[in-house]
Amino acid sequence: MFPMNMIFFLILTLTTVSAQDADFTYNGFGAAKLRLDGIAEITPNGLLRLTDTRLLAKGHAFYPSPLRFRNSTTGKALSFSTSFIFAIVPKYPDLFGHGLAFVLAHSVDLSYALPSQYLGLFNANNSDSSNQIVAIEFDTNMNPEFGDIDNNHVGIDVSSPRSINSSHAAYFTNDNGAGFKNLSLVSGKPIQAWIEYSHMDGLLNVTLAPIDIPKPVVPCLSSNVNLSSLISDDMYVGFSSSVGNFITCHYILGWSFKLNGRVPALDFSRLPSLPHTPSKSSLESWKIGLLIILSILLLLIIIIGIIFLVKRESKFREVFEDWELEYGPQRFCYKDLFLATMGFKDQQLLGAGGFGRVYKGVLPKTDIQVAVKQVSHESRQGISEFIAEIVSIGRLRHRNLAQLLGYCRRKGELLLVYEFMTNGSLDKFLFNQPKLMLSWGRRFHIIKGVASALYYLHEGWEKVVVHRDIKASNILLDDQMNGRVGDFGLARLYDHGTDPQTTHVVGTLGYLAPELSKTGKATTSTDVFAFGGFLLEVACGRRPIEIRASEEDVVLVDKVLKYWKAGTILEAGDPNLGNEYIVEEMEMVLKLGLLCSHPNSNSRPPMRLVMRILERDAPLPEISEDGWNAEISAMAEGGFDNIGMSDGSLLNMFACSASTTESALLTGR
Template structure:
């Protein structure tokens, strides 16, 4: 064929510095490990001008190479080698593509400012050994939690995988997650950071070797926690919740306080964890959350009407938590007798009859402090009162638990909690809601017991 417009190899070289008056122009070639032949079928050369173009039709035919064994090997082996090379390249490309897909994650420009709080999915995947079931610590309505060991620091972590179907509000949510990472309290599980991948969000926490308090309360295979340990856990969680509500730079509403979210460290100290549903707002401002989330049995009754989570709705959940720890029963137990179906109603009824201590966890035996158990049970009822103004703040709760203030004397009343909640729902308690002091409301609406 004629010389192509874009030859594979073409170079312009100035030879004026090496040309002599008399010189030869020729060709050279070399052979390799295979038998080869080189032919010059035609050539055109001209000094001080453009060489005449060659006419391919006038050139002689390429001589046929002699058949030999080495040539057959070359003729058969070369295509095979080429095919193998192509398949290898394709395989490597597929492997890289699958690997990138396997570890792909969502990362937008605005997340770059959160650098230290953003984990790579690849690291978390390796830490949890591919999220195998063998690494599963627990599962709930909002996702699964896996144990992991970070490859860089070799530190143990808990990785919670939750789904997020919409990007709406994701920027604000991530900002809150990163803010929560700055929380520092001995009774809070440290939120280390997060990762986003496709349709899921991964939250990374400190690993708590003894798991959740729920297992010790309701799993018969676990050893029974003595009262001293339970009381220490209660005071620790109360201290952590006070820090969230009043002592940190912002107000943090946890929105999911329950025994399964209280984790135990090596020394069985209680730490409140799982801040995946938490919301933040500045001190002195009004929270705007309108989406009801949480766990049945821990939800304050006013949430059904207003949808607004506040510190006082956290107090309600903490009150239910107190009853759960002291009684060793779930807030709602479908397998229990009818009178014990709802833990709060059962404890209230026993309270009205003057036998509130009968609700304590029977597994405690007789090894417990009567005054402390009675305090926790009554404080649980006080915190779980259906009227928001009747509930104490967490600062008051801590004072009661530490013995720095006596629990208010609870006067007899003829209404039970369920009826109060119904009246509150129908709007009959507006005069109670307007009381300026929660202590006044407490003294006026709570029934008492011994």
């Protein structure tokens, strides 16, 4: 019988021999049992994919068990040879990273390692691990901090991303003595690599070649490396790869390995295919074709541009149109408005309507807050609306008008720049349970301001300006809560003493005078009608038309008439005010709202008279229906003495026209 120590020696000897003769070949990895981690995976067709379309990631693939790399008797590293075929496929031809490496590692725990330039093997100081690593890197990025020679090289790394020796990626050819030929690692095509180590002379050789070229006789990189002092007895063998901020796929198509012998050749016919990508030649052809097309287009644009400029220069000395020279206020640079509104982002949006979108902005050079209206491209009025607003507001000056600071025209874009109104529009303080309830004193102050502005538009300027869209949402409030009339997109102008032209019936439901549907003429009297609706909505705290209200309360003016008829007109006031209002002022505003909303245009007071009534320089007229037109005309001329007043007679006049008013209010767009 053998002694026990002899049996143990024989077992150890057999194990060592088995390890020293270890070899394997994978012609594709469909049935391979590899250790995978990170984002490495084996695809259904047998490709070993170390990285995919994810960014800042790493992938590892190792032979499942460690191999004995040192002679247990002499302690010297064993010879080995390996061959594999890899492909690096970037999404974009000029943006890629960071390569792959063939690795000998004492441990497959690489959790401490970083992606990007660290290839999934190392980290910034490499102090987190005592792992022994020898790697042959195929690096596609130049990292000066590691002393890289270029962005297409082969290097030998020993427990550090700084190579102890490196060489440009190339292969040797004997064709007519041509010597080395450049080989792009990121070509997207399969490349074969051979790595061989001889324990006799400590020489480590790395050879590269395209897949259709036999193994060159001269290696790409040859270096003396004493592996005996750099590795442990048992080492894992495999691959590592990483990516940074650019999508790059790293593939291994096949792999063979042998200790103490020549590695067997791979069977190309059994290798899996790479995913289809456009060939470099087709990409180059596409680039050349695109360059030619762009060159032709550029030449045509230059020719057309020259012709256009020559013609334009001969017709206009400046780039401004005639109306801009005559009426235009300051013209802003589009870039300044783009920067002021943060690129017209939604977070700067103040509101939107049929005429366009309004953005809050801060002018970059002056830090002035502005409101920038971006006129809708789909507007059927388009440039005509834009010019109307420029012409009408551009030269108007009144403390109760929203001031137009300037404008901008860029290609088809139309932009108007206003002074910024800190408190927005009046309607948000009246409806939908506002956070801040306006007091009666503030409301009355706003009413008088709007009336003053309308009087200026109708009589105080060199032309008659008909606003055509007076309503609470178009009354803006500054930081002192003063009312400012804004949005002149529908305004029309005509000379004093002339007859206004017929135009499209435009405006807002509930503010349109009944005669508009017959004549199509916007006049100062139609503005007064809208002002009447405005007076009632401010006093009552509800819109002129409430579709969701009960049938008898849909039209606000009819509801106020009903209270008038009952002798309780004050009950029409905004219930949110409670009793916090001046009775005489509330009654005056409600009656004046009815007066301005009269269905007969000749019976509405002009804004001159409205101003005198609000300032209490003139009483509210209360006369019989028969004498209404004559006496209202006399009062407009200044005759207000000793006019009789009777609630009943005024009520009779309105009662007979209530149904007419309702139908008129429901007309419009």
